[in-house]
Amino acid sequence: xxxxxxxxxxxxxxxxxxxxxxxxxxxxxxxxxxxxxxxxxxxxxxxxxxxxxxxxxxxxxxxxxxxxxxxxxxxxxxxxxxxxxxxxxxxxxxxxxxxxxxxxxxxxxxxxxxxxxxx
Amino acid sequence: xxxxxxxxxxxxxxxxxxxxxxxxxxxxxxxxxxxxxxxxxxxxxxxxxxxxxxxxxxxxxxxxxxxxxxxxxxxxxxxxxxxxxxxxxxxxxxxxxxxxxxxxxxxxxxxxxxxxxxxxxxxxxxxxxxxxxxxxxxxxxxxxxxxxxxxxxxxxxxxxxxxxxxxxxxxxxxxxxxxxxxxxxxxxxxxxxxxxxxxxxxxxxxxxxxxxxxxxxxxxxxxxxxxxxxxxxxxxxxxxxxxxxxxxxxxxxxxxxxxxxxxxxxxxxxxxxxxxxxxxxxxxxxxxxxxxxxxxxxxxxxxxxxxxxxxxxxxxxxxxxxxxxxxxxxxxxxxxxxxxxxxxxxxxxxxxxxxxxxxxxxxxxxxxxxxxxxxxxxxxxxxxxxxxxxxxxxxxxxxxxxxxxxxxxxxxxxxxxxxxxxxxxxxxxxxxxxxxxxxxxxxxxxxxxxxxxxxxxxxxxxxxxxxxxxxxxx
Numbered sequence: 001x002x003x004x005x006x007x008x009x010x011x012x013x014x015x016x017x018x019x020x021x022x023x024x025x026x027x028x029x030x031x032x033x034x035x036x037x038x039x040x041x042x043x044x045x046x047x048x049x050x051x052x053x054x055x056x057x058x059x060x061x062x063x064x065x066x067x068x069x070x071x072x073x074x075x076x077x078x079x080x081x082x083x084x085x086x087x088x089x090x091x092x093x094x095x096x097x098x099x100x101x102x103x104x105x106x107x108x109x110x111x112x113x114x115x116x117x118x119x
Numbered sequence: 120x121x122x123x124x125x126x127x128x129x130x131x132x133x134x135x136x137x138x139x140x141x142x143x144x145x146x147x148x149x150x151x152x153x154x155x156x157x158x159x160x161x162x163x164x165x166x167x168x169x170x171x172x173x174x175x176x177x178x179x180x181x182x183x184x185x186x187x188x189x190x191x192x193x194x195x196x197x198x199x200x201x202x203x204x205x206x207x208x209x210x211x212x213x214x215x216x217x218x219x220x221x222x223x224x225x226x227x228x229x230x231x232x233x234x235x236x237x238x239x240x241x242x243x244x245x246x247x248x249x250x251x252x253x254x255x256x257x258x259x260x261x262x263x264x265x266x267x268x269x270x271x272x273x274x275x276x277x278x279x280x281x282x283x284x285x286x287x288x289x290x291x292x293x294x295x296x297x298x299x300x301x302x303x304x305x306x307x308x309x310x311x312x313x314x315x316x317x318x319x320x321x322x323x324x325x326x327x328x329x330x331x332x333x334x335x336x337x338x339x340x341x342x343x344x345x346x347x348x349x350x351x352x353x354x355x356x357x358x359x360x361x362x363x364x365x366x367x368x369x370x371x372x373x374x375x376x377x378x379x380x381x382x383x384x385x386x387x388x389x390x391x392x393x394x395x396x397x398x399x400x401x402x403x404x405x406x407x408x409x410x411x412x413x414x415x416x417x418x419x420x421x422x423x424x425x426x427x428x429x430x431x432x433x434x435x436x437x438x439x440x441x442x443x444x445x446x447x448x449x450x451x452x453x454x455x456x457x458x459x460x461x462x463x464x465x466x467x468x469x470x471x472x473x474x475x476x477x478x479x480x481x482x483x484x485x486x487x488x489x490x491x492x493x494x495x496x497x498x499x500x501x502x503x504x505x506x507x508x509x510x511x512x513x514x515x516x517x518x519x520x521x522x523x524x525x526x527x528x529x530x531x532x533x534x535x536x537x538x539x540x541x542x543x544x545x546x547x548x549x550x551x552x553x554x555x556x557x558x559x560x561x562x563x564x565x566x567x568x569x570x571x572x573x574x575x576x577x578x579x580x581x582x583x584x585x586x587x588x589x590x591x592x593x
Contacts (some may be wrong), residue, residue, distance in 0.1 A: 012200070035447035038352075041336040 002045045004053060005060040011046025018045050022060065023119055024069030033059060073117055081115050091115055210257045211264035212248060218557040219267045228319040231273055231312055232281035238545045240552045242270040243315060250318050253367035255328035256311045262584050266556050271312060272549050272580075276538050280309060281316050283534070284480045288429045294480040295469055297437065297530070299500055300538035302487035303581025309538050310433050310484050317431040322479065323369050323419065325361070327434040327465065331489075333357060334456045336445030339405070343460060350448065351460045358408035358461065362415070366399045372428060373399065379423045382414045389414070409460065416464060422476055430479035432468050437483040438490035440466065441526045457525050470529040495523045499530035507535065540578030543568060549580075550587065558588055 001008040009018045019030035034041065036059075037052055048056075064072070080088030090097045096109040112118075198206075224230075226241040243251070248269060251257060263269045280296065287294035298306045310326075317324045332338065338357045342350050366373065373396040382389040387401040395418055402411035419430055434440070440462045443453040456462050467473045468481045485500070498515065505512045515522065541549070547568045553559035561567050575583030 031447070032451055035451045036449050038341045038449065040338060040340055041445060043339070047339070 002048070002053060004045065005057045009045050011044065013045045015039050015043045015045050015048065016041065019056075019060075022065045024065045025060075025063070029063075070117075070119055073119075074115075077115055077117055088115075091117070208259055210252065210259055212252075212257065212269045213263075213267055214265055215267070216557075217265060217267040218555065220270075220552060220555045222555075223268070223270055223552065226271075226315060226319065228316075230319075231277050231316045232285055234278050236273045237275055237278055238548045239273050240270050240548060241273060242268045247315055247318055250324075250368040251311060251314060253364050254314065254324065254326040255364070256314050256326060258307055261308065262588060265558055265588060270552065271308060271315075272541075272545060272552075273312075274305070274309075274538075274541060274545060276309060276536060277312050280313055280482075280536060283536075284313065284316065284431070287480055288478040291476075291478040293468070293471070293473075293475050293478065294482075295471060295533045296480065296482045297469075297500060297503075297533050297535050298482065298484040298538055299504075299535060300485075301540075301576075301579055303579060303585075304538050304540065305580045306484040306486070306538045307435055308580075310435055310482060313433060313480070313482050314431065317429075317480075318368070321372060322429045322431050323372055323427075324431045324433070325365055326368075326431075327361070327461070330434055330436040330439040330462075333459060333462055334439050334442070334444035334446075340446050340459070342449070343409070349455075349458050351458055351463065352446065352454060353409035353460050355405035355408050358412045359402055359405045361461070362399050362402050362408060362412055365415075366396065370396065376418075376427060378418055379421045380418070385410055385414060395419075412461075420473060420476060427477050429477050430475045431482070432465060432479070433482045433484075434465055435484050436486040436490060438485055438493045438496060441493045441496045441523070441529075442491055455525060457529075466529050469533060471532055493523070493526060494519065494521045495526040496530060498522070499527055499533075500535050503530070503533060503535040504537065540576070541580055541583075542578065543572055546572045546575075546578060546583065549583075553587060 002011060003009075004018060005022065007021065009021075015034060016027070016030050019025055019033060020027060031041070033056070034043070037055060039048065039052065045053075077088065077091050081092055082088070087097050091113050092115050094110050094113050095102055096106050097113060100106065100109065220240075223240050223242045225244050226247065230236055230241050257263055257269075280298075283294045283296060298309055300306050314324050314326060327333070333354065338354050340352045340354050343353050374394050376395045377392045378389055378395060378398060379391065381391050382398070385398075385401050386403075386407050387397075389398050389401060395415065398411065398415055398418065402408045419427070440456045442456060444456045444459060446454040446459070448454055457466050464473075465481070465483075468475075469483060485496075498513065502512045547563065550559060550563045550568055550571060554561070554563050571583055571587045572578050574586035575581075
C-alpha cells in the first residue's frame with residue numbers, strides 16, 4: 001500500500017486513477033500533475049519512488065480538492081439560499097434547479113440537491 | 120378476419136371465465152352503481168363446508184414460481200500478474216512433432232552474403248538462437264514454433280543487404296538502410312538475418328526490438344539534467360533492459376574489448392583497459408542505467424577504437440519513432456520522439472551524424488501492422504527509392520501541413536531496401552522445406568507452388584505461410 005495525501009492505494013493502481021480518486025481532480029488535472037513530475041501515463045503507483053510520492057502529496061496539499069472543494073460548492077448553494085432565490089429554494093427542497101420536470105425522472109436531483117450538498 | 124376480442128364485452132375467447140355475461144344482458148345487480156355481474160361478484164353460496172370454515176384468506180392460489188439460483192461455476196485460479204503477457208510473448212523455437220530436415224545446413228558466417236545461396240534454407244545454430252532470443256529478434260507472430268529447428272530462407276534481398284553491410288565494413292563506413300515492404304513480407308525476418316550475419320561475423324549488435332515501447336508512454340522517463348533547447352529525456356528502465364540484452368548477446372566480444380578512457384562519473388569507477396563487460400555490469404539499477412549506456416556508446420564510438428569489431432544498430436517498427444511521443448514535458452508539451460535520448464542516439468546514427476569508427480550498419484524496418492501513418496517518412500522513403508531507381512522523384516504537397524521537418528532531416532540520405540515478394544524459385548525451395556518438415560502434405564510440383572504462390576498474394580511470404588501452413592485444410 002502506498003499512502004498518497006493520506007489515502008492508501010494498492011501498488012497496482014494506476015497513478016492517473018489514484019489521482020482522480022480525489023474530489024475535484026479530474027483527468028485533465030491528473031495528466032498535468034503527472035507530466036509535471038515526469039510520471040509516464042501508464043505508471044502504477046507502486047513503481048513511484050518515495051521522493052515522488054512525497055512531492056505528489058505536497059502538490060496535492062496546495063490544491064483545492066476534497067473537503068475544500070466541497071465547501072466551495074456548499075457555500076455557493078448556501079449563498080443562493082440566503083438570498084432567497086428560486087434556485088436556493090429548489091436546492092433546499094431537493095428538487096431540480098434548472099427547470100427540469102418533476103413528474104418523472106428526478107431521482108438524481110432528489111438525491112443530490114440539498115443545501116449541504118455532499119458532492 | 121375476426122377480432123380476437125369480443126367487441127361487446129372485451130373478453131377474449133382464450134380467457135376462461137365461469138360464465139361470460141354480456142354487459143347489456145338483464146342481470147340482477149347487487150348495488151345500484153355496481154357494474155359487476157352478480158355471478159362474478161358474489162360466488163354462489165352453495166359451496167362445500169370446507170370453504171366456509173377457512174379463516175385464512177388465500178390471495179394467490181396455484182403454484183408459486185420459484186427462481187432457481189444459478190450455481191456458481193468454478194472458473195479456477197485467474198492468471199497471476201504478468202502471466203497473460205508472458206504467454207502472449209512466449210517464443211517457441213522448435214516443434215518435436217515436425218520432422219527434422221537433414222539436408223538443411225547450419226548458417227555460417229558467409230551463408231547469407233553468398234549469391235549462390237539464394238533460394239536455399241539455412242538453419243540457425245544453437246548459440247545464435249540464444250543471442251537472437253536475448254535481443255528479442257524472434258517475434259511470437261512468426262512461425263518458428265511449427266518446425267523442428269528454426270531455419271530461414273536466403274532471399275535475394277538478404278544477399279543484397281549483407282553485401283551492403285560487408286561493403287560498409289570494408290570501407291569503414293556506416294551503411295544506413297531502411298527496410299520497407301508490404302505487410303508480412305518479411306522485413307522483421309530480414310532484420311533477424313542481418314543480426315545473424317552480424318553475430319556470426321563477430322560484430323557488436325545493439326537491437327531495439329520494438330520502437331513502440333520507447334514512445335507509447337509505457338516506460339519510465341525523466342529529463343536529463345543540463346540539457347536545454349531541447350531538453351532530452353532518458354528512459355532508465357528501458358536502458359537497463361537494453362544493457363542486459365546487449366550483455367547477454369555480445370558477452371564474448373565485450374569481454375575481450377578494453378575501455379580506452381576512464382569513466383569516473385559512474386557509480387563504479389571504470390578505469391582505462393577494463394573490459395567493456397565490467398562497464399555494463401556497473402549498471403545494477405535503473406537509476407544509473409543511462410550514464411552507463413552513454414559511457415558504453417562513447418567507448419564503442421571512440422576514435423581510438425578503430426580496430427574494434429563493426430557495430431550493427433538495428434530497430435524494428437520505425438514509424439513509431441517518427442512522431443511526437445506519448446510523453447509530456449513538465450510544461451505539458453508533447454515530447455517529440457527524437458528528444459528521447461535513446462531514440463536520438465538511433466536517429467543520429469541513421470541520419471549519418473554518428474559514424475562508427477570501424478564501420479558498421481544502422482538498419483531500421485518499417486511496419487505496416489499497427490504503424491502510424493507518417494506522411495514525411497512515407498514521402499521520404501518514396502523519394503529515396505525513386506532516386507535509387509533513377510525515376511522521377513515525387514515532390515512535397517505544398518498544401519499539406521502534416522510534414523515533420525525533423526523526420527525529413529533524418530531520412531534525407533538513407534538507403535531504402537524494399538523487401539519484395541519472393542519469386543517462384545524461392546517459393547519452391549521454401550515449400551520443399553515445408554513438405555520435408557511434414558507440414559505441407561502435398562507433392563510439391565509446379566502446380567502446387569504456383570497455387571500457393573498466387574494464394575499468397577503473388578509471393579508475399581507471410582501470406583504464403585498463411586495459405587499453406589496456418590490453415591486447417593489438408
